[in-house]
Amino acid sequence: QKEVEQDPGPLSVPEGAIVSLNCTYSNSAFQYFMWYRQYSRKGPELLMYTYSSGNKEDGRFTAQVDKSSKYISLFIRDSQPSDSATYLCATGGSQGNLIFGKGTKLSVKP
Amino acid sequence: NAGVTQTPKFRVLKTGQSMTLLCAQDMNHEYMYWYRQDPGMGLRLIHYSVGEGTTAKGEVPDGYNVSRLKKQNFLLGLESAAPSQTSVYFCASSYSGTSGAFTDTQYFGPGTRLTVL
Numbered sequence: 001q002k003e004v005e006q007d008p009g010p011l012s013v014p015e016g017a018i019v020s021l022n023c024t025y026s027n028s029a030f031q032y033f034m035w036y037r038q039y040s041r042k043g044p045e046l047l048m049y050t051y052s053s054g055n056k057e058d059g060r061f062t063a064q065v066d067k068s069s070k071y072i073s074l075f076i077r078d079s080q081p082s083d084s085a086t087y088l089c090a091t092g093g094s095q096g097n098l099i100f101g102k103g104t105k106l107s108v109k110p
Numbered sequence: 111n112a113g114v115t116q117t118p119k120f121r122v123l124k125t126g127q128s129m130t131l132l133c134a135q136d137m138n139h140e141y142m143y144w145y146r147q148d149p150g151m152g153l154r155l156i157h158y159s160v161g162e163g164t165t166a167k168g169e170v171p172d173g174y175n176v177s178r179l180k181k182q183n184f185l186l187g188l189e190s191a192a193p194s195q196t197s198v199y200f201c202a203s204s205y206s207g208t209s210g211a212f213t214d215t216q217y218f219g220p221g222t223r224l225t226v227l
Contacts, residue, residue, distance in 0.1 A: 008150065034215075043114075043200050043218030044153070088153065097143075097168065098216065102152035 003027055006089055006101030015110050019076040023089035023101045026070065030099075033065045034090040035074045038103065044088055048074065079108045111136050114219035116201050122225045123191045131186040131222050133201030140206040142184040143168075143216065144176060146197040153200070159184055160206070191226045198223050 006023045013019055021035075031052055036044035048063040050056045056063045064073040072089050089101040117132045133142065144156040155168030159178040173195060175187045184203075188195060202216040 006152075041221070043202075043220050044216075045218065046215045049215065097155055097158065100153040102150065 003099045004089060004091060004101045007104055008102050010105040010107060012107045012109060013079055015079060015081060015108055017079050017108070019074075019079050019083070019106060019108075021074040021076075021087050021089075021104050021106070023072040023091075024070055025072065025091050025099070027091075027093070028067070028070065029093045030091040032092050032098075033063070033072050034098070035061075035063055035072075036088045036090060036100075038086045038088060040085070047087070081108050081110050084108050113137065114201055114203055114217050116199075116219040116222050118222060119220065120223045122227065123188075124227050125192060127191050128187070128189050129191065129224075130188075131199055131201075131224075133184045133186070133203075133219060134182055135184075135201075135203040135217070136182065137203060137205075137217065138181070139203035139217070140181075141204045141214070142178065143202040143204075144174070144184065144186045145200045145202065146170065147200060147221075148197050156186065156199075191224075193226045196224060196226045 004025045033050045035048040037047045038044040050063050053065050053067045060077045062075040084107050086103040086105045088103040090098045092098040114135045140161050143158045145153045147153050154170045157176040159165050162181040165176045177185045199222045201219040204214040204216045
């Protein structure tokens with residue numbers, strides 16, 4: 001079993017839709033959870049960072065972690081065409097490197 | 111600040127040729143990383159460094175070597191390129207974070223697209 005599983009999509013939604021992106025992970029010791037956004041032909045950039053369980057909100061973006069089910073989610077409200085990108089979840093513990101998901105490609109149609 | 115820069119942006123090699131990819135960061139970060147990104151495989155760590163003069167293997171180190179002679183630079187070498195090394199290579203850097211964790215924000219370069227024929 002891969003340590004981080006992420007549906008690669010692609011996911012296509014109309015502008016203004018609520019988007020839900022998800023990952024599952026296998027190691028219960030993981031404490032740090034991140035979402036990176038990668039535009040086409042660019043390097044990934046950090047979008048959201050959470051530690052342990054709970055929700056974190058930043059504008060139209062909400063990151064949610066459920067450690068009991070080892071489930072990571074990213075919600076995008078009022079999605080915009082500029083949100084079209086690949087979204088990578090990442091997680092890790094206090095020791096060892098970050099583990100990245102394969103990424104979900106999102107397309108928001110005007 | 112330029113952040114993380116990578117040289118070159120594109121390269122085409124023939125099987126058996128060698129090359130070096132250069133990564134430079136101007137953020138005074140301790141940690142630096144080399145990843146490769148392939149369709150359907152996501153980002154995979156090749157090698158990393160936790161400080162000047164140190165290097166360590168990641169998930170997919172075979173066929174690659176690295177050096178960190180200066181804190182701001184991290185070099186990735188391919189001694190004898192193979193078609194399986196066709197990929198997009200990303201360099202990243204991060205501050206060490208609390209207790210030396212690898213989980214501080216990683217800042218990525220723009221990538222190098224390498225094709226091995």
